[in-house]
Amino acid sequence: MDGGGESAASSGIDVSVILPMYNASCWLDDCLQSVLEQDFQGSMELSVFDDASTDDSRAVIGSWTERLQERGIAMVISGHNSDQPKGAGYAKNRAVIQSRGRFLCFQDADDVMMPQRVRLQFEASLRNPDCIVGCRVRRIPEGSTERYTRWINSLSQEQLLTQVYTSHGPTVIMPTWFFSRRWFHKVGIFDEGGKGVPEDLLFFYQNLRLGGGVVRLEECLLVYRYHELAASHFVLEETMWNLRVEFLQERVLSQWDSFTIWNAGKQGRKLYRSLSPVNRKKVKAFCDVDENKIKKGFYTYEETEERPKPRVPILHFREASPPFLVCVKLDMTGGGLEENLLSLKLKEGLDYYHFN
Numbered sequence: 001m002d003g004g005g006e007s008a009a010s011s012g013i014d015v016s017v018i019l020p021m022y023n024a025s026c027w028l029d030d031c032l033q034s035v036l037e038q039d040f041q042g043s044m045e046l047s048v049f050d051d052a053s054t055d056d057s058r059a060v061i062g063s064w065t066e067r068l069q070e071r072g073i074a075m076v077i078s079g080h081n082s083d084q085p086k087g088a089g090y091a092k093n094r095a096v097i098q099s100r101g102r103f104l105c106f107q108d109a110d111d112v113m114m115p116q117r118v119r120l121q122f123e124a125s126l127r128n129p130d131c132i133v134g135c136r137v138r139r140i141p142e143g144s145t146e147r148y149t150r151w152i153n154s155l156s157q158e159q160l161l162t163q164v165y166t167s168h169g170p171t172v173i174m175p176t177w178f179f180s181r182r183w184f185h186k187v188g189i190f191d192e193g194g195k196g197v198p199e200d201l202l203f204f205y206q207n208l209r210l211g212g213g214v215v216r217l218e219e220c221l222l223v224y225r226y227h228e229l230a231a232s233h234f235v236l237e238e239t240m241w242n243l244r245v246e247f248l249q250e251r252v253l254s255q256w257d258s259f260t261i262w263n264a265g266k267q268g269r270k271l272y273r274s275l276s277p278v279n280r281k282k283v284k285a286f287c288d289v290d291e292n293k294i295k296k297g298f299y300t301y302e303e304t305e306e307r308p309k310p311r312v313p314i315l316h317f318r319e320a321s322p323p324f325l326v327c328v329k330l331d332m333t334g335g336g337l338e339e340n341l342l343s344l345k346l347k348e349g350l351d352y353y354h355f356n
Contacts, residue, residue: 031110
């Protein structure tokens with residue numbers, strides 16, 4: 001799967017908008033109008049791949065061909081007619097393969113771009129050639145997934161890296177991604193496992209493995225729609241948990257001789273139990289602010305077949321030492337956790353990671 005590299009190099013097209021599509025007819029007019037209204041002065045192309053839609057999505061796309069071409073936006077449309085969709089990863093890969101732009105702007109059919117999105121992300125990608133470039137979003141309906149949306153929009157540049165292991169997924173969300181075709185070739189195609197596979201998280205992790213960066217523009221450049229048919233709803237929590245633990249162990253814990261888990265409660269203990277035997281032995285303590293947990297003195301790993309059963313000390317955070325795995329929902333502590341981190345002067349270096 002070559003991604004059309006040679007044709008892209010000589011096509012003269014600056015940006016391909018990558019639009020995978022499945023039963024999206026009710027949203028497509030808003031989506032395509034936003035593509036039409038881009039203020040980008042370079043050359044653009046819309047690459048659509050239909051993943052076996054059973055509604056009139058293809059007819060809606062076809063009705064926009066003339067308007068987009070009059071605006072100078074080339075179009076390439078294809079798809080398949082199998083009995084079942086093959087999934088977001090498959091559709092994205094095919095849309096990329098048939099496209100020709102030097103840069104790829106990923107767009108979900110149920111979302112809407114702000115007029116300056118392509119221009120600003122194109123400029124940012126020129127400055128950050130080996131990076132996934134994202135942006136802030138506005139969530140609709142207003143008030144849906146408030147905590148998630150707040151997280152998307154509020155991460156600092158440092159947190160884009162320290163929070164890559166959290167339950168929310170990629171620290172810049174897939175519907176806002178923009179990067180070069182060259183970098184896509186470097187990272188590799190999206191996983192094509194289909195429904196239930198978080199292809200965006202797997203690609204995001206591979207980007208980091210290969211030394212890729214993560215950048216989020218401060219501008220809100222996407223209206224991000226929430227609805228019950230979104231593909232992300234079909235990914236099991238346990239699937240996400242296992243992938244996060246695996247990547248955490250690979251990227252961080254393999255480099256640490258010992259560490260402290262910040263949270264002696266349910267989530268912290270689950271994280272401890274999920275670690276490999278080698279990494280469990282590196283846990284020197286749990287730490288917490290809850291006096292009831294601290295009074296217990298130790299956490300005993302009862303489920304293990306090891307003898308004697310491991311007993312891990314539970315300390316007050318001021319008595320604990322870094323590095324830390326912070327296994328706490330950061331925005332549900334009233335700012336207390338961030339104050340505690342600051343008081344230990346952890347913000348000066350990357351000697352902590354979030355896993356919440």
